[in-house]
Amino acid sequence: MIEIRERFEVPASPDAVWDVLSDPDAVVGCVPGAKIDKVADDGTIDASVLVKFGPTRVTFRVQAKLDLDEAARRGTISAQGKDTIGGTRMRSTAQFGVTPGPGGSGSAVAIDGNVEVSGRLASLIEGGASLVVKRMSGEFAERLAARCAVEQR
Amino acid sequence: MKVSDALANAFVKEGVTTVFGLMGNGNMYWWHALEQNHDVAIYETRHEGTALTMAEGWARASGQVGVCAVTQGPGLTQLATSLTVASRAKVPIVVFAGETALSDHDSVQKYDQQKFVDATEAGFVPIWKASEAEDAVRTAFYRARVESRPIVLNAPMDVQAENYEGDVDEYEPSMTLLPGYQRVLPDPDRLADAVALITESKKPVIVVGQGAQKAGAGDAVIKLADRIGALLATTLPMKGWLGDHEYHVGVSGLYATKTAIDLFAESDVVIGVGASLNHYTIEHGYIFPNARYVQIDLQPSIVMGSGKRADHYLRGDARLTVEAIDQQLESKGVTSSGFRTAEVRGMLAEYDPDPREFPIDPGTVDPRQAASILDERLSSEVGVIHGTGHCSGITAFFMRKPRDLTWAINTFGCIGQAVPTAIGAAVARPGKAMAVVDGDAGTIMHASELDTAARLGVKLLIAVFNDEALGAEYQKFVSKKMAVGSSAIPTPDLGAVARAFGCRGKQCTTLDEVKAGVDEFMAGDGPMLLDIRVSRSVVSVPYSRLWFGEDV
Secondary structure, X not given: OEEEEEEEXXXXXXXXXXXXXXXXXXXHHHOXXXXXXXXXXXXXXXXXXXXXXXXXXXXXXXXXXXXXXXXXXXXXXEEEEEEOOOOEEEEEEEEEEEEEOHHHOOEEEEEEEXXXXXXXXXXXXXXXXXXXXXXXHHHHHHHHHHHHHHHHO | OEHHHHHHHHHHHOOOOEEEEOOOOOOHHHHHHHHOOOOOEEXXXXXXXXXXXXXXXXXXXXXXXXXXXXXXXXXXXXXHHHHHHHHHOOOOEEEEEEEOOOOOOOOOOOOOHHHHHHHOOOEEEEOOOHHHHXXXXXXXXXXXXXXXXXXXXXXXXXHHHOEOOOOHHHOOOHHHHOOOOOOOOOOHHHHHHHHHHHHHOOOEEEEEOXXXXXXXXXXXXXHHHHHHOOEEEXXXXXXXXXXXXXXXXXXXXXXXXHHHHHHHOOOOEEEEEOOOOOHHHHHHHOOOOOOEEEEEEOOOXXXXXXXXXXXXXXXXXXXXXXXXXXXXXXXXXOOOOOOOOHHHHHHHHHOOOOOOOOOOOOOOEOHHHHHHHHHHHOOOOOEEEEOOOXXXXXXXXXXXOOOXXXXXXXXXXXXXXXXXXXXXXXHHOOOOOEEEEEEHHHHHHOOOHHHHHHHHOOOEEEEEEEOOOOHHHHHHHHHOOOOOHHHOOOOOOHHHHHHHOOOEEEEEOOHHHHHHXXXXXXXXXXXXXXXXXXXXXXXXXXXXXXXHOOOO
């Protein structure tokens, strides 16, 4: 089980940041290597994610679901999938929330979650997987922050 | 004549010329009898396990059945790891093992030897009575050859001491029972299916394993590869084989270069020749994400490391099958440039095994540069054996010269095997220099065999990549941000240790000292150890991938 914990601030209002975070296209667009194939009527998202474990590239077909609490500006994204070669599964859950930034301006975003990789790939990537996830979640936070800042303008 | 004499006679009749062993109660009379025959050289070692490993290295290098001799009980149990290694490596060896007298139930060395041998995955041939002695030796050698694995010949002391009644001059060796290797061709329909797949593919990679070399398939593989524009790659144990071909990309698997991995991702067909294509070689299938598979091997069927079978599995002799594929392609007029482009040639020529920069700790050298110096200064006639551990991930990437002999020792994943393997191989190749590169922990584990190397006078360079640590564990602790202390063990000057045992020895803390040391080894005779102090700051490419998730 690999933990995800990201904290970052965005120079945009909580409402503007929430607009981005509650939009599946925008969120998935910020995940490195991810693209949406289909969004079903019930909100289930079919996506593919290309992950680079060292030089090995693995594409996961993922089903994700976004649960939103509009009033509290909090949400949960849960995803599970398996890779296209067929030997590895992943499962991930993450909670995110937007609050007014410290000092009264901008917003603060908190993301907490975990990722589980099981199957054949697990032995191949050994300890490196946690660093890969850490790098990806860091990049996700950066992209999200940049996107929110753009939306603000 | 005693049974022990008859047993020794049978070993000689089996063509045995070289034995590695450690003497004890259970083998000393057999040993004494064998020693009377001046065509047999018996090399005494300082540990039973290393005797077995030397016999393994000797057998692999000579292509003959290796012989190891141990005494009863504790003499046998010292073989636990090395016998398991040899079983997994499928090397034919006969182990002469004494046993306490069948009638003696109170001996302190009494032990259920068969149970132990079973656990090492080796075969077991017991001698229950005197009249069976010669048959048992013949059976042991027959099974070692046919099953291609170690067989323990179990000889109780009281049986050895009995009189032997047979006519030992009439002993018929096991070779007379063997019909000889039969080269078989695969089913013609399966062959046609495989040819059809290869014909419609555009980016082939041929991965060769030990079976390809055993079958002498090298030339046939190159001819096929040139016809269809294939890249050539090897399994890790076959590292360096066919290495002077310009489209050879090295090892497939975790030890693959980044360039090779990028090219493998484009491949649409992988042809495995005498290779099991296990999960190490094909990284569970992930290293060839877009490929279908043709696999040639002698087993009835194989499940590859991806958990699947090859699209077309051809059961047959590697050489004959590759030749048959090539002939069918030729008759259909199939040729393809495949991967053979100026761009790919450029990628392979410009490849830098590891362009990263690391700060180098004072008093140490960059192990990558030390490995390059070894590779450059040891001519291609010098066989090189890579050990197991963090340092092997560095030497495997930076020692790429095609050589008469290149072995990567990784069976059973244990340290300590490389030096005794190299001593055995050196004995099998008289007049030819050998080098072994291993870590400090692996070398020190059997440092007592420096005495054996000195006594035997083998021209063996023992290049120790000394990071004063259990390097693999050290790097894992670093990646997990844990305290490294318990994995870092200071070592004495191993050059001085080697000199004390009668070898030549030097400690190297600069690259110039490494150069001078290698040159001194080549210029002189006998074994020499270089204690090359290497910087722990340099993380090998495989470990950077595995433990740090780096795209290198």
